[in-house]
Amino acid sequence: MVTTAPARQALSSLSGFPEWLPAGRVIEQYFLDTLRRTFELHGFSGIETRAVEPVSQLTKKGETSKEVYLLSRLQADPAETESADPAKQLGLHFDLTVPFARYVLDNAGLLTFPFKRYQIQKVWRGERPQEGRFREFNQADIDIVGDGALALHHDVDVPLVMHEALSRLPIPPVTIHLSNRKVAQGFYQSLGVADANLIEVLRVVDKLDKIGPEAVATELVSVVGTTQAQARAALDLSAVTGSDPQEVSARVLAALDGAQPTGLLTEGLEELTVVLTAAARRRPGAIIADLKIARGLDYYTGTVYESFMAGHEDLGSVCSGGRYDSLASNGKRTFPGVGISIGVSRLLSRVMAAGLLDVTRAVPTAVLVAVTDEEHRGASDAVADTLRARGVPADVAPSAARFGKQIRYADRRGIPFVWFPGGEGEQDSVKDIRSGEQVEADAATWEPADPADLAPRLLAPGDQGDTRRGA
């Protein structure tokens, strides 16, 4: 007996706006709670920002403007609409970095720096429906922000915290891939590629997985105008990966093929070395250098992170981030920051679709208290209230049907225990409907033999989970 709850997605009439059935929500909540718990263990304060920002704020970087949802009031006064100040036009935030930077500036005088915050909220992107992408999803971010300066060691903290959180989830292992804007920019400087061409070079290198090295080299020469040697060096740089900082640095320098490293390249390699060294000591295997990373190097100014889930590399990076020399600035003060962000809904959707997860039950209820007859409902309510006061989630049968039907009510929901009030002078009893075992019990003292039965439990494939002895 006791069936596990299928963690199916709910039926939603709007594509791109995912909803979960209760079982799926149990899993999502477990993910969100685990992230929150890990972030708090590392001293990150939770904040939430409003869902809306002025569009002028959201579209500072032109390339994201197409993804913004604008807001208008259904019954706005015509005067209000006509005189609408575009600077006051509101849109839904599409990430948590833009709102966080604004929050830091708004409250700079009230926060203490370095400020470590986590933020777990919905974000919205006005993607075209046919692309099948999420238009609403949960995102979880951690950032550390300094006032004026921010020590490099924080670049190690941020990915390790996220890695620790992900390692607590029942998903395949995730590896964080590391690069550094200074390494890339310094490398191309050293080769004699003009800084003005850097973004174009990175744009082409970013196609490596899609079009292959030959096509990348061709495009670097024909479109960007690099030399053959520069194109070959770009491919050599992209092939550098590993967790030993000395070896990584040596290979990057070797890829220069004799060219002299600039100061920027040296500085970048030093930063990469510091992060890799500390990471290897604190969480061996969590982080590897991967100089192929090109995305994000146009806006991050130092360390850059991407990360991949074993067996699900096709999903792309599951969490990404990096360092900004200036996450926010008000002219007088500059706030550097380093952070990493995970798209929880996308990750969850993948592991659920792959059938990687199930849950013992879709309800929080551990005990269903049976009702003998409607006149004695009060006795069942009293049992349930006693159990709840002791932290045992309990429900009372909705009708005084025959006991077989009440047990079936529990079984259909995966509730493991059914409680039978004893009536006048009789002892209560409780039945584990998975094993069929029934014992006398007192609501003021009873506890399940396995405390894990108090809450729904996640099951990986093949996991027996609730040990269905009587199944």
Added chain:
Amino acid sequence: MVTTAPARQALSSLSGFPEWLPAGRVIEQYFLDTLRRTFELHGFSGIETRAVEPVSQLTKKGETSKEVYLLSRLQADPAETESADPAKQLGLHFDLTVPFARYVLDNAGLLTFPFKRYQIQKVWRGERPQEGRFREFNQADIDIVGDGALALHHDVDVPLVMHEALSRLPIPPVTIHLSNRKVAQGFYQSLGVADANLIEVLRVVDKLDKIGPEAVATELVSVVGTTQAQARAALDLSAVTGSDPQEVSARVLAALDGAQPTGLLTEGLEELTVVLTAAARRRPGAIIADLKIARGLDYYTGTVYESFMAGHEDLGSVCSGGRYDSLASNGKRTFPGVGISIGVSRLLSRVMAAGLLDVTRAVPTAVLVAVTDEEHRGASDAVADTLRARGVPADVAPSAARFGKQIRYADRRGIPFVWFPGGEGEQDSVKDIRSGEQVEADAATWEPADPADLAPRLLAPGDQGDTRRGA
């Protein structure tokens, strides 16, 4: 030492979109966690619905249409905009009832009934800015929904669960006020007031607190067209309040002044009696009948709830709800429901503005691990990781400044303990910076003397909270 964190609201440049500083968010999170925990103890499943619904769905009840925020894509194709099907126009939900009813219909075949769900989410209302109302706020709802039928005893469960949750919060006591649409409608029927005039009568009676009984009586006669006797009876009904069901019923019948009660009135009084009787047994003092309630009687079909916080009656009802004979229907199946909803942000904003709450610290961190010098940062990281693995939230000092400065870093954040790694062959030590007491310690076994120090703690006014012995 160790200052408490002021739970101030953050500076937000948009009125109506509240944000909290980290200390305020600790309090908000405590409220939300307490609600969730209580709802789960009672067997309610958590769900979330998407933030958007088709506008046609949101505006089914015309009177709310003015509050809806519409969505449009910033860079929508002109073709897309011109051919826009108004039925597909999306808006942000303004409550959680409309989306829940839609969710029940979408997933009727996949849910088990009666379905008990809680939902804690942001909602949005396009209020005019100058009204100073919230345009974005957290709402928490519980509902129980049946398939075809739903037993009356659920009308008791719902307000008692909410009352239990509120009683766990450090706020003044809340009392739930109860009325019933059938009592009101049946009462006016019995007096000979036409059903067609019921809504108008209720609209006028709803002004009682604002304009007083004399003006209400006058308006009932002059605007609605009741007789003087009917108007007087309406005032008599409005004066009925109390927790004894027999007395309440007797006073309602007495207010008829000799008129014969209709079947609907009798049915309504029976329902009121069942709810009051069970409530008095399970949570004495939680619920009183209050026949003055007129709001909501136009859409609820039976039991109606409002609730007031002692000393803050001017805030109006802090949570409200009631029963719908048809919460949702798809033509073939009808789903009755009963629920109650609380505007968390409004409640929180009031108790925080009233200075009723403070918090021991704004960060989750219990221990700051000091750094002797940057070369030994790894030793401090190791201590922090050991503490975290044992559930102790820990942070590492951002710089190896002199210890006095590192202690001040902890003090400014309200972190109670500072840990000093011992160096070669020396024992570590930990200092309670509130008392100044410093003892030798091992990260693998240390625990704070008071386990409550592991997390930020809410303080009511006058509460010493963190026992500042050394202050």
